[in-house]
Amino acid sequence: MAYDKIISLLGSDAESLLQYESKTISKDMLHVPGPDFVDRIFMQTNRSARVLRNLQQLFDHGRLGRTGYISILPIDQGIEHTAGASFAPNPIYFDPENIMKLAIEGGCNGVATTFGNLAMMSRKYAHKIPFIVKINHNELLTYPTKYNQIMFGSVDDAWNLGAVAVGATIYFGSEESSRQIIEVAEAFERAHELGMATILWCYTRNSAFVKDGVDYHTAADITGQANHIGVTIQADIIKQKLPENNGGFTAVNFSKSDKRMYTELSSDNPIDLCRYQVANCYMGRAGLINSGGASQGESDLQEAVRTAVINKRAGGTGLILGRRAFQRSFKEGVELVNMVQDVYLSKEITIA
Incomplete structure (x- = not known):
């Protein structure tokens, strides 16, 4: 029934999405998600037993657990977008407890939010849902x-709040990107020392990435390289x-590229564009989660499900979805999150 709804x-x-067969990077080359992912991938890394425990806790929680x-x-x-602009559609989320309740009721693996929100709710909820502390902001x-x-x-401080992981953003391509790379690399090293997992928001930002009216901030080649730097800092x-186009390097005429990036390693199909992002995450050894994007109103559910299908069929690890869930009624937010999770629970939807 869920598959029919999808x-x-x-x-x-x-x-075009559910029946597509990728002819670019073979799925056999990918390290695909599965119940044994932490054992299969991270057991052989430098991550400590405490990091493995916290990663497993994150992967085991909620409707997608195990x-x-x-x-x-x-x-x-x-x-990131001001509280007023973000919470005006549903003011209950000025109260951080409702953020915790939405994540729990929605069956999420974890909740990622600010120091302040998690500090205010730490003792009541740290043992009920995995905390991910977002340590930097714009x-x-x-x-x-x-x-x-x-x-x-x-x-x-994130560790003292009971977090299983820390999250950070780097604006790759920005004037401050070099400092951010150094800061976040040092923060991730410390997080691993304390036993926490690390999640990087690999965003690109440079006005030059808009060329001849085309926005290449989400080009597969540029975002793929951002991902590759992200896994390099562990x-x-x-x-x-989610990538929306390709050829950012050649259009803007910067960095380095190879024509096979756009022919053999990718295509115009959104699943192949996303797979190129997965490939740059060490062929999936570091999981790729795509963001849900800004709320567009009535089309949110359709767009969120579409993103989830593309991510899953590309070999990705899941979705991180915020505004489309909390900028509507609590009940509708839960239903939207659950519908996205149903994509990953569906056995009919396979890796392309």
Whole structure:
């Protein structure tokens, strides 16, 4: 029944997404999600027993527990997009307890939010749902607006809150990216020392990435390289926007590329574009979770399900979906998150 609903929501895209067979990077080359993912992938790494325990706790929680897939509720938009703009559609989320309740009722693997939100709720909820502390943010009170991720607290404080993981953002391509790479690499090293997992928001930001009216911030080649830098600084999980096009390197005329990146390793199909992102995450050894994006209103459910299908069929590890869930009624938010999770629970939807 859930599969039939997924087909209905995909509409005219159902056949092209669900029946597509990838001819680029073979699925046999990927390290695909599964119940044994932590044992199969991370047991051979430098991650300590405590990191393995916390990763396993994250993978075991919620409706997707023990599948190898993860569904995370991220609500850091109160800082990233201002609280008023983010919570005006549903003011109950000014109260951080309702963030915890939505993640729990929605059956999420974990909740990713700010130091303040988790500190306010730590003793009541740290043992009920895995905490992921977002340790840096872009604040929007500087005028004119500047885009720069800065630390909002320490990794040790995240550990004291009972977090199983820390999350951070790097704006790859920005003027401050070199400093952010150094800061986040050091923070991830400390997180691993304390036994926490690490999740990197691998975002790109540079006005030059818009060329001749085309926005290449989500190009597969540029985002793929951002992912590759992210796993290089030892992110266990990569969060990335779903690719919408390709050829950013050649259009903007920067960095280095090979024509086979656009012919043999990818195609115009969204599943292949996303698979190129997975490939840059060490062929899936670090899980790729795609972001749900901004709320568009009535089309949110369809778009979220479409993103989940693309991610799963590409070899990704799940979805991290926030605004589309919390910028509507609590009940509708739970239903949307559950529908996305149903994509990963569906045995009919396989890796392309």
